[in-house]
Each structure stands twice: as structure tokens, then as C-alpha cells.
Amino acid sequence: MAGILNSLSRVKRPDIVMSVRDIKKIFMEGGQPLHVLTGGGFDLARGEIVALVGPSGSGKSTLLQCVGLLDKPTAGSILIDSQPVHQMTEAERTNIRRNKIGFVYQRHNLLADFTAVENVMMPMLANGIAEEEAEARALKLLRAVDVEHRALHLPGEMSGGEQQRTAVARALANNPEIILADEPTGSLDPVHASGVFDLLLNVVRKNKMAMLFVTHDMNLAARADRKITIVNGVVNKL
Numbered sequence: 001m002a003g004i005l006n007s008l009s010r011v012k013r014p015d016i017v018m019s020v021r022d023i024k025k026i027f028m029e030g031g032q033p034l035h036v037l038t039g040g041g042f043d044l045a046r047g048e049i050v051a052l053v054g055p056s057g058s059g060k061s062t063l064l065q066c067v068g069l070l071d072k073p074t075a076g077s078i079l080i081d082s083q084p085v086h087q088m089t090e091a092e093r094t095n096i097r098r099n100k101i102g103f104v105y106q107r108h109n110l111l112a113d114f115t116a117v118e119n120v121m122m123p124m125l126a127n128g129i130a131e132e133e134a135e136a137r138a139l140k141l142l143r144a145v146d147v148e149h150r151a152l153h154l155p156g157e158m159s160g161g162e163q164q165r166t167a168v169a170r171a172l173a174n175n176p177e178i179i180l181a182d183e184p185t186g187s188l189d190p191v192h193a194s195g196v197f198d199l200l201l202n203v204v205r206k207n208k209m210a211m212l213f214v215t216h217d218m219n220l221a222a223r224a225d226r227k228i229t230i231v232n233g234v235v236n237k238l
Contacts, residue, residue: 014045017177017210018067023076023235025062036062037073038233046177047208049201051215051224058230060214061182068180069097098127102171104200106183108163110155116142116166117151123173141169145199161192168200179204181213
């Protein structure tokens, strides 16, 4: 018996970076409650890539907004590194969001009047990093996503794939533990989409981050470690 217990104690348990339980989100529409999320949850472990799938309007983006601390759930709990972020003040949530979470959106959302390197520097400057250090790290990140040659170009001077690669670099700016991606290749043609998604997976796995990504593309979802979905507002594991 002692041998069995010793073996069990050596079993490596997953390092959970995000835990969501019984999450609910209600919006008011025309004076009536609209129940978008009605329960369920999931865990996200370090180094794990999870696809969030389901039909349009099922609440996928709402869930991403809540776990990304851009919106508050109506009820339920969200823990990030065991910290109850659903109970935090807005200032505390902003600090967690800046330091632990990186976002990649369907459309790159780059600032049109700033160069690629300046766009990647922005999150670091907002976090109090010195300009010289931020620029050096931004150039390193652009090199990692193969768009360093576009560092001084404005978004409008870059292809869609280059813009989205720059957006990936921006998401990595503050070395987050978690990447949240909402249809990260949805606005790209198939060739560019495949390249950007390959890049995203490689970067996440290489840096042992956790990633939750929304997609309608089941071919992309199949490349995740596992999938979750939302059925009648309830977050379920597949």
C-alpha cells in the first residue's frame, strides 16, 4: 500500500492557470433578461490548448470576454492562478489582464497611425516598461513571428497575414500565461490562415502558455488538445 501511495504522490498533476465554475451572464434586452451563459465551466492547464466551438450566438465570445476580464459574469467564479478575479476591483482586474492574458482577435485591431513595432510596444509601455526596453522586446517578437522586416510599416502597408502576425506579437508583449483568441484566423484567406495558426500554436507550445481559442473551423479545432462547447448556455466539455 505504501508503495502505491508513494507512486500516486509522484504523479504530476496539471498546473491549472484558469478555473471557471457555474458561470452565468445575463444581458437586458428591451427590458427583458437575455440569459446567454447559464452554467457549467472548465479548467485550463499550463501548456494546454483548448478549442471553444459551437454555433454563432451560443455565447462563445461572451465567455471569452468574461474569462478575459473585459466583462464581469452575472454569477459564478473565475480563478486565474487560484486568484478569484470575479471578486476583484476593476483596477485589480486590469492588472491581471495586462500581466497574465494576451488577446488575439479575428481582426488584428492594430492602431492605424502607429507602426508595427509601436503597436507591439503599446502593452509594454502601458505596463510601465521603459521605451528602449519595450522597443528591443517588440523587435524580438516581430522577428519571432517573421515580420521584423515590417517593423517600421503602418498596418495599411502590410498584408492581412502580416497584420495578424503583428497582432500575435502584440499579444505576447507582456509574456502572458494565457492566450485568448477569438476566431484568430477568421478574416484571412486559407493560405494566410494556416500560416498564422501554425505560428500561434508553435509560440504557445514553445513558451508553455495556455490557450483558449474560439473557432468555427473544425479542422483547426481538431488540432487542439481538447474541445469545449456551449449548449443552451451551459459550458460543456466534449
